Amino acid sequence: MTVEHLVEMEDLRTWFSARSGLLGASNKQTVKAVDGVTMSIRNGEVLGLVGESGSGKTTLGRSILRLVEPTSGQVTFNGRAILGMKKSEMRSLRREMQIIFQDPGGSLDPRMSVGEIIAEGLQVHGMGTRKEQRDRVAELLRLVDLEPDYAVRYPHEFSGGQRQRIGVARALAPKPTFVVADEPVSALDVSVKAQIINLLTDLKSRLGLTILFISHDLAVVQHISDRVAVMYLGHIMEIAGTREFFNSPMHPYTLALMESIPMPDPRTRRPFKILEGDIPSPINPPSGCVFRTRCEEATAECASIVPGLKQVAQDHAVACIRR
Amino acid sequence: MRNIHKPSIQTEGVCTPEIEDVSVGPPNLPPGASVEKNNFFDRFRAAPFSIQLCILLMLLMALTAVFAPYVAPFDPNQTSMLERNDPPSWMGGQSGHLLGTDQLGRDVLSRCIYSLRVSVGIALLGVIIGCMIGVVAGILSGLLGGWTDRAIMMIVDFQLSVPFMLIVLVGIAVFGTSIMVLILLVGTAHWETYARLTRGQVLTVREYQFVEAAVALGATNWRIAKRHILPNIASPIIVLLTLNFPSILLLESSLSFLGIGVQPPTASLGRMVGEGRDYMMSAWWLVISPASFIVLLTLCIQLIGDWLRDVIDVRLT
Numbered sequence: 001m002t003v004e005h006l007v008e009m010e011d012l013r014t015w016f017s018a019r020s021g022l023l024g025a026s027n028k029q030t031v032k033a034v035d036g037v038t039m040s041i042r043n044g045e046v047l048g049l050v051g052e053s054g055s056g057k058t059t060l061g062r063s064i065l066r067l068v069e070p071t072s073g074q075v076t077f078n079g080r081a082i083l084g085m086k087k088s089e090m091r092s093l094r095r096e097m098q099i100i101f102q103d104p105g106g107s108l109d110p111r112m113s114v115g116e117i118i119a120e121g122l123q124v125h126g127m128g129t130r131k132e133q134r135d136r137v138a139e140l141l142r143l144v145d146l147e148p149d150y151a152v153r154y155p156h157e158f159s160g161g162q163r164q165r166i167g168v169a170r171a172l173a174p175k176p177t178f179v180v181a182d183e184p185v186s187a188l189d190v191s192v193k194a195q196i197i198n199l200l201t202d203l204k205s206r207l208g209l210t211i212l213f214i215s216h217d218l219a220v221v222q223h224i225s226d227r228v229a230v231m232y233l234g235h236i237m238e239i240a241g242t243r244e245f246f247n248s249p250m251h252p253y254t255l256a257l258m259e260s261i262p263m264p265d266p267r268t269r270r271p272f273k274i275l276e277g278d279i280p281s282p283i284n285p286p287s288g289c290v291f292r293t294r295c296e297e298a299t300a301e302c303a304s305i306v307p308g309l310k311q312v313a314q315d316h317a318v319a320c321i322r323r
Numbered sequence: 324m325r326n327i328h329k330p331s332i333q334t335e336g337v338c339t340p341e342i343e344d345v346s347v348g349p350p351n352l353p354p355g356a357s358v359e360k361n362n363f364f365d366r367f368r369a370a371p372f373s374i375q376l377c378i379l380l381m382l383l384m385a386l387t388a389v390f391a392p393y394v395a396p397f398d399p400n401q402t403s404m405l406e407r408n409d410p411p412s413w414m415g416g417q418s419g420h421l422l423g424t425d426q427l428g429r430d431v432l433s434r435c436i437y438s439l440r441v442s443v444g445i446a447l448l449g450v451i452i453g454c455m456i457g458v459v460a461g462i463l464s465g466l467l468g469g470w471t472d473r474a475i476m477m478i479v480d481f482q483l484s485v486p487f488m489l490i491v492l493v494g495i496a497v498f499g500t501s502i503m504v505l506i507l508l509v510g511t512a513h514w515e516t517y518a519r520l521t522r523g524q525v526l527t528v529r530e531y532q533f534v535e536a537a538v539a540l541g542a543t544n545w546r547i548a549k550r551h552i553l554p555n556i557a558s559p560i561i562v563l564l565t566l567n568f569p570s571i572l573l574l575e576s577s578l579s580f581l582g583i584g585v586q587p588p589t590a591s592l593g594r595m596v597g598e599g600r601d602y603m604m605s606a607w608w609l610v611i612s613p614a615s616f617i618v619l620l621t622l623c624i625q626l627i628g629d630w631l632r633d634v635i636d637v638r639l640t
Contacts, residue, residue: 067535094541107532111554120550121540170536 003079005040006178006210007064012037012073014056014063018283029283033059034070035234038309041178046204046211048225048242050218050257054279056234057214058102061180064212065097066090077178095125098171102183104163108155114141114166115151121174140169144199161192168199172207180212185220197224218261222246227315230254233282233290236309240316250318252295289320297322366634374630377623384620388440395433396421400588403428408606423608425599431612434590438613441585442592443620445506446572452510453571454564457517462548464518465525476522479515487512487574495583505584509575513567520563524556531555558632565628569621576617592617 014034033056041047051057063070066082075082077097082090098121101107108117115137122133138148144165155163164184171179181200185193201224204211215221221228222242229239230253238251249255277294280286286293292302301321309317367375387394397420406428412419422431464475482490491508498504528534529552537547576593578584585591592613599609 065539067539091541091543094539099536099539101532101536103532107536109533109537109551109555112550120537120542124541124546167536170540174540 003043005076006043006078007041007212008076009037009039009060009064010074010076012060012063012075013071014059014068015071031282032234032285033282034063035282035285036073037231037234037236039229039236039239041210041212042227044208044210045226046213046224048221048228049212049214049231050216050221050228051231052216052257052279054233054282055231056282057231058182060231061099061182061212061214065094065099065180067099092125095121095174096176097178098174098176098180100164100167100171100179100181100184102186104160104167104187105155107167108163108170110155112154113151114153114155114158117155117166118151118169118173121170125174127174136173137169140173143172143203144169159192160188161195164188164192164196165199168196168203172203175207176209178210178212180214182214183216184213186215186217193220200224218257230257233279233285235290236319237291238316238318238320239309240313244313244316248313248316250312250316250323251291251320252297252322253291256294370630374626377626380619381623381627384439384443384616384623387436388443391436391440395430395436397430397433399429399433399437399590401429408602408609410606411608414608422612423606425595425609426602426606431595431608434595435592435612435616438590438592438595439616439620441502441589442572442575442617445502445509445575445585445591446568448506449509449512449571449575450564450568452507453512453514453567454517454560456511457514458521458560460514460518461521462525462552465522466529466544466548466552472522475518479518482511482515491578492583500583500586502585505575505578509571509578512571512574516567517560517563520559521556524559525552528552528555562628562632565624565631568624568628572617572621 012034013032013036016031016033018029018031035056037060049057049060059068062068064075064077066075070083073083077093080093082093085093108114112120115134118137118140119133122128122136127133128136134151137151141148141150146162146165146169150158155166158166164187167184184200185196188196197220200211200213203209213221213224225242227239227241228245230237230251232253238245238249238254240250245254246258249258280290280293286303288301288303288305289295289298289307292298295302299322305321307319307321309319310323311317312323367378370378403424404427406417406420406424407426409417409420409424409428411423412421414423420430420432422435425431425434460475460479464472490511494504494508529547534547534551537551542550573593575584575591576596579591579594580597585594587594595613596610596617599606599613602609
């Protein structure tokens, strides 16, 4: 069965309650990490999700996989609603949706050999006999350009890039159709970064994966994604095909982000100012458009109207009342 | 809280390239993992001399305890009024007892050997019971959280707030003094330290990303506890175990010393020290002999425990 949209999010909200004050409940606050995201990921595409620190992009990725429990809304995976699914049902569905973590060190159990780490998914889902699992581990190691002999070694014996490859192999072991790559290259140095990105691109085309690629690095996202979504304070601000996105960005926030890409030529004139200040607290987000406090074009109206995503061109939607 | 070594997950680059297999590895070997190249004997040879000595001494004491009837030169309860407080034979003793005789003319060496059996047996079982109760309680507490956590921690706080001697006295008043009761009471003596340590460790480890990765792979809570959490919290627990063993040994000794532990004529190390106290000025060997056994035992176990912690830690190998 193939569906056009492998993953669909509908008005997805993930709020965390943060308590403060001496007696706990006296000061109950809500952090709106993800606040009403409606978006879908097409079968076989790489959707790049960008945003600065604290924008909620990582929480969104985890909410889709139910690694954090969303507060409301719905996530549909391959036509099946996964919020409200029973625990056992969810566990078996996890075979099809995997995650690659940012920190390649912390995401590998230091007490397990590489072989054990990669085979865990196979064991959990009872895939194959012990011998078949061993063969599959060797195959996966070759797939991510590592030696099959490495299976007996331990994570701390490897470099950051190699560990990330192990993380990729683990995620791919149960043959998932959808992978959330949560800043998989942010902790790596430049040359290794390129290797991992090429590996992911290669794997995507070979295995027909659908990937949600979370990053704060626009250059990386441009390289790998088919479409790009921009997130700010729990909201999707703009979503467009990669070419369209980089050729004609619309949202003021996107424009500001583009400005932050370092240019190789220092004499290049920049039409926009670089964003100043920090992202506002998600406990007390601004009314109306969440970006208005840092927006150059903000008007009085922006404080009262919450902009929804609206179609501005073929495969291009923006959440701004001024576009 | 004692000074416990936490697993430093981020430790990197302290390894040699030819790393070997670990003993904490689960019994069912995963695909790709080689069978242990490094068995206990290799480990033993690689250990420092002091540790080798400790292990040998422990083995010797264990064998002596197990085969006490064959090793002991005399019947430990055979009294002889003519040979009371006779010094060791190499100190001018007349009756040829290697470590002399006590106030009833019983052979001190034989009594020490039999005491070893009783004391180590009680302490070992007690430590195991306490560790098992504590670790299970700690894992439940840390992993499940909520009211389970609160209930378990309330019991822990309760035990910490009541002097343990009182609990033992009540226990003995109710159940009487038998070795079984003593083992159970001694076993519950320190479970709360294991529970607290384990809970704290679980709370730390379960936040690590590899646990989240296991959840993402679809692993059950049980599997996560067994495969990921337990191996990662094992080393501080083992250290606590070895720190605890001597104190349990001493607890049994103090109980016996007070007369509410092992009952005469059964010998235990603590009881011998207690009984010999009255004769310390005239017959020092009554105290020194069992006391040396206690010191030797506790020292060996502590050193071995320390060594074990390093060995079990894959990243330090």
